[in-house]
Amino acid sequence: MMTSQPGAAGVASPALDRAAAWGVEQPSVLLVEDDAGDALLVEELVADSALGMRLRWVRSMAEACDVLASEVPDCVLLDLHLPDAQGLEAVSRIRERAENVAIVVLTGLAEEGTGLAAVAAGAQDYLVKGRVEPELFGRAVRYAIQRKQAEQNAVALQASLMQARENARLERGLLPRPLLRGDDVEVVTRYRPGRAHALLGGDFYDIVQSADGTVHAMIGDVSGHGPDEAALGVALRIAWRTLVLSGVTGADQVGRLEEILLAERAKAGVFATLVILSIGPGERRVRMVRAGHPGALLVGEDDVEWVEVRGGPALGIVPGGASWPVEELTVPEGAAIVLFTDGLFEGRVGRGIERLGEEGLLGVARELAALAPAPFVDGLIERAELLAEQQGGLADDVAVLYLRWR
Known part of the structure; x- marks a missing residue:
């Protein structure tokens, strides 16, 4: 497991202050990436980000599914070229296993179209490998988590409104x-x-x-x-x-x-x-x-x-x-x-x-x-x-x- 630390114990840091301002301290992030070099780059982004995160790395979709069976992270960083899942199939499989988790897709420089397609398929955002600064990286993860929460709240609100309409119809009968x-x-x-x-x-x-x-x-x-x-x-x-x-x-x-x-x-x-x-x-x-x-x-x-x-x-x-x-x-x-x-x-x-x-x-x-x-x-x-x-x-x-x- 790779974990980024937000600061020395007992010492106030801008990272902790800014993390608290987001309302969620140290979100948990699952990185699904088969390339060790790319995984190392992500770990460095986490370490350099002003917003602390807890990072866990797995190399395949099978390992990711095993993790999701027992715990649900706040966000999944997902490579679309895995040995056992390719392209939008990877997004679908993550959503099947954990429909409430935010997904940020990792794409190559020439795959921005694929990233947009992944967002249309249910991911919250996409990032291009090698072109992300630590500050942008942390912000993208946080925004993805918030967008997913907003989506869930909207679904819950819609369900509540539908129930209220059903109750109103019943009330008219009563x-x-x-x-x-x-x-x-x-x-x-x-x-x-x-x-x-x-x-x-x-x-x-x-x-x-x-x-x-x-x-x-x-x-x-x-x-x-x-x-x-x-x-x-x-x-x-x-x-x-x-x-x-x-x-x-x-x-x-x-x-x-x-x-x-x-x-x-x-x-x-x-x-x-x-x-x-x-x-x-x-x-x-x-x-x-x-x-x-x-x-x-x-x-x-x-x-x-x-x-x-x-x-x-x-x-x-x-x-x-x-x-x-x-x-x-x-x-x-x-x-x-x-x-x-x-x-x-x-x-x-x-x-x-x-x-x-x-x-x-x-x-x-x-x-x-x-x-x-x-x-x-x-x-x-x-x-x-x-x-x-x-x-x-x-x-x-x-x-x-x-x-x-x-």
Whole structure:
């Protein structure tokens, strides 16, 4: 191994100062060169360079591959005329073995065209043997390393942007726009993903007003978290909207949705809870179908009640063998119904194992009852989050759907 030393121990040197300014002290460099004379010239360039480097010399592509199998240098100085690799083949083989390493090609005086071709093939730079000064040599290696790092950062950024676009598409599926034909219904919706999964979650909701003025609303929760559950939630939401617009209502909707869940779920055992409601124009009795989902809040002018109609099991629990009754609930004039997923009240409060629970959520809702719809919904989520703060906040997804008929 040939190593250049940056300066005497304990003595400050311009080389060390300038190396530190580059942000990487003594980069490791692998020289792949079969000519001992040329290798000696490179060693002298390293020794004379103002920027220190650690140099290792191998004589063939086979030796270089052995080195790259166990360690990855910051830069490879590559001769294009090796006994076991010629021309651009040498560049390709280095990139196959270590795609993240910077490559500087060494060419002869009459081979500048080959050097340019090597750069086009993935090398970061090329140097002409015998025509390189130490300062230029050190700078070329450093720039090559930085260019490779910039290239990697650009690739990572592009991957991140692509993922963000995918997440945005998924978010549009999870967070639909209410399909309303008038302003006779006031709607507030909120979706808050759990802290451990940023955006993806299995909660879903939707609201659609059909041509006859009937308002249909739905909220649900797929068991588990992650992209599979989120995709299933999107599938169920879109299927529900299609059923509503096709005139399928009530318990028939739930049966069809269970068929879709069984066909689309990634593994057996995945289930979904949901509650569906509908109310015609001018009516005060809401028709509700509940499938394993928690109850709702009935927010009146003076009080808040917890309401929970009779229901059936969650979708997927008893495939093909369940039934879901259609129940009716009277909504007083000026009152609102608030549907939500269990993440809103299942967070642990304090430092123990106690959860907020249904009674706790009802108590919070009663304290906030005088607020306008949007502040009321935001207050429910914020208070639930605050109560769970000592446990790290709400761990589950939260969806809330507030409906008030004007």
